[in-house]
Amino acid sequence: MQSEKYNLIFENIYCTDIIINFESDYKMNKKFDYIIVGQGIAGTVLAFSMIKEGLSVLVIDDKTLSSCSKVAAGNFNPVVFKRLVKSWMADELIPFSDKFYKEAEQFLGQEFYWKKEIVKIFAEENEKEFWLNKAKSEDMSHYLSKTITTDFFTAVVNNPIGCAFVTDAANLFVVKFLEDFRNYFNQQQILLDELFDFNLLIIEPNSVSYKEFSAKKIIFCEGYKISDNPYFNWIPFKPAKGEVLIVKIENLPTDKIINKGVYILPIGDDLFIVGTTYDWVNLNDIPTEKARKEISEKLSKVIKVPFEIIDQQAGVRPSVNDRRPVIGLHPESVSVGVFNGMGTKGVMLAPYFSKQFIDFLEHTVPLNKEVNIERFR
Ligand SMILES: Cc1cc2nc3c(=O)[nH]c(=O)nc-3n(C[C@H](O)[C@H](O)[C@H](O)COP(=O)(O)OP(=O)(O)OC[C@H]3O[C@@H](n4cnc5c(N)ncnc54)[C@H](O)[C@@H]3O)c2cc1C
Structure with a gap:
C-alpha cells in the first residue's frame, strides 16, 4: 500500500x-x-x-x-551518534514536529509524515556497551532501545556485531x-x-x-x-553542499532507516535515499563523481546485496557557524x-x-x- x-x-x-499552474487566471x-x-x-x-x-x-x-x-531525505534523528547525546532541543522539537506535520497532513488530506525507527549498526564491540549504558540513563532512555539485536535482516544487511534502535525518530517525505x-x-x-x-x-x-x-x-x-x-x-553563513543517491535495493526493510556511515532511507518500491556528503567549497547543485563513489563505497559496506543507482541529487544547506x-x-x-x-x-x-x-x-x-x-x- x-x-x-x-x-x-x-x-x-x-x-x-503535471503540477497544475493557476497563475494564468490570477x-x-x-x-x-x-x-x-x-x-x-x-x-x-x-x-x-x-x-x-x-x-x-x-x-x-x-x-x-x-x-x-x-x-533532503527528511530524516528526524533525535540522537547525536558520536556521543550518544540528544540533538539540540530534541525533547521540545520532536513532539512539536509530530503535531505540526500530522496537522499539515489533515489540512491537505495528504500523507507525507511517518514515525520510523533508526537502526544503528555497530562497527565496534565497545560501542554496544556505551549504547546500553546510555540507554539506561534518564536523559536518553526515551530515545535508545535497551537491547542489542543480532538477527536484523542478516541476509541483506552486514551486521556482524549487532545493532540497536533509535525510537521516536521520524521521516518527512519532503x-x-x-x-x-x-x-x-x-x-x-x-x-x-x-x-x-x-x-x-x-x-x-x-x-x-x-x-x-x-x-x-x-x-x-x-x-x-x-x-x-x-x-x-x-x-x-557557512553553507555546505550535500549529495544523495537514489538506489534500488531488494529485500531491505521499508519501515526503518538504517545508519552506518551513511543513512539508507526507504521511499517505497525498493527505492532508498542514501547519503550524505559535505563540501564547503563547491557551492552548487551539480552532482559529482566523487560523491557518487563515496556514498556507493559506504553503502556497499552496509549491505551484502547488489544495488542499482537510479539517480543522484545535490543541494546546498544554509548552515551557520x-x-x-x-x-x-x-x-x-x-x-x-x-x-x-x-x-x-x-x-x-x-x-x-x-x-x-x-x-x-x-x-x-x-x-x-x-x-x-x-x-x-
Ligand atoms: C543532501 C542533503 C540531505 C539533507 N537531509 C536532511 C534530512 O534528512 N533532514 C533534515 O532535517 N534536513 C536535511 N537536509 C537539510 C535541509 O535540506 C535544509 O535544512 C532545508 O532544506 C533548508 O530549507 P530552506 O527552506 O531554508 O532552503 P531551500 O530549500 O534552499 O529553499 C529556499 C527557497 O527559496 C527560493 N528562492 C531563493 N531565492 C529566491 C528569489 N530571489 N526569488 C524567488 N525564490 C527564491 C528557492 O527557489 C527555494 O525554493 C539535507 C540537505 C542536503 C543538501
Whole structure:
C-alpha cells in the first residue's frame, strides 16, 4: 500500500510538469499580513504556521532555482551518534514536529509524515556497551532501545556485531510535502512563481510593497541564496553542499532507516535515499563523481546485496557557524525579516521556530537568544 503510494509520488517528483499552474487566471488579493520569499522547508512551514494563526500570506518562489529542501531525505534523528547525546532541543522539537506535520497532513488530506525507527549498526564491540549504558540513563532512555539485536535482516544487511534502535525518530517525505503545499498555495492564489526582484521592493516603517502587493512585513526564507539578499548578506553563513543517491535495493526493510556511515532511507518500491556528503567549497547543485563513489563505497559496506543507482541529487544547506537558525528582523528596517539557517535539520527545526517567530512578530514574545539574529550584531 505504502509502496504503491510512494511509486506514484516518485513519478510525480520527476514529472513536475503535471503540477497544475493557476497563475494564468490570477485574481489575487493585493493586501497580505506577510510576504514570504522562498518555498523550501523554511518558507512552507512558516507560511502554513501563519495560515493556522489566521494570518494572510503571499508566497514568492522561483521553482527553477536550487532548493536543498528538494534533496533532503527528511530524516528526524533525535540522537547525536558520536556521543550518544540528544540533538539540540530534541525533547521540545520532536513532539512539536509530530503535531505540526500530522496537522499539515489533515489540512491537505495528504500523507507525507511517518514515525520510523533508526537502526544503528555497530562497527565496534565497545560501542554496544556505551549504547546500553546510555540507554539506561534518564536523559536518553526515551530515545535508545535497551537491547542489542543480532538477527536484523542478516541476509541483506552486514551486521556482524549487532545493532540497536533509535525510537521516536521520524521521516518527512519532503518533496511531496513541498509539492502538496505548492498546489494548495496555487489553488488559493497566494503563490507567485517568479524570481524576487529586490529593485521592486518598497520598504516603509510599518509596511512593505512589492509590485501591486503590500504587507505588514516581508520575510526572507531563501536558503543559501541569502548571499544574494542585500538586507541580510552580512550574516556569517557557512553553507555546505550535500549529495544523495537514489538506489534500488531488494529485500531491505521499508519501515526503518538504517545508519552506518551513511543513512539508507526507504521511499517505497525498493527505492532508498542514501547519503550524505559535505563540501564547503563547491557551492552548487551539480552532482559529482566523487560523491557518487563515496556514498556507493559506504553503502556497499552496509549491505551484502547488489544495488542499482537510479539517480543522484545535490543541494546546498544554509548552515551557520554556530549551527543554529537565524531568525528576526533587520536591525534598521523592522518591516523586513529573515527565517533561515536551518542547516542540516530543517524538517525538525522549522515548525517549532515558525511558531516562536510568529509569537515574536504578532505578540512581541522574545525569541530564543540562540536563534535570534541579534546575536550577530
Ligand atoms: C543532501 C542533503 C540531505 C539533507 N537531509 C536532511 C534530512 O534528512 N533532514 C533534515 O532535517 N534536513 C536535511 N537536509 C537539510 C535541509 O535540506 C535544509 O535544512 C532545508 O532544506 C533548508 O530549507 P530552506 O527552506 O531554508 O532552503 P531551500 O530549500 O534552499 O529553499 C529556499 C527557497 O527559496 C527560493 N528562492 C531563493 N531565492 C529566491 C528569489 N530571489 N526569488 C524567488 N525564490 C527564491 C528557492 O527557489 C527555494 O525554493 C539535507 C540537505 C542536503 C543538501
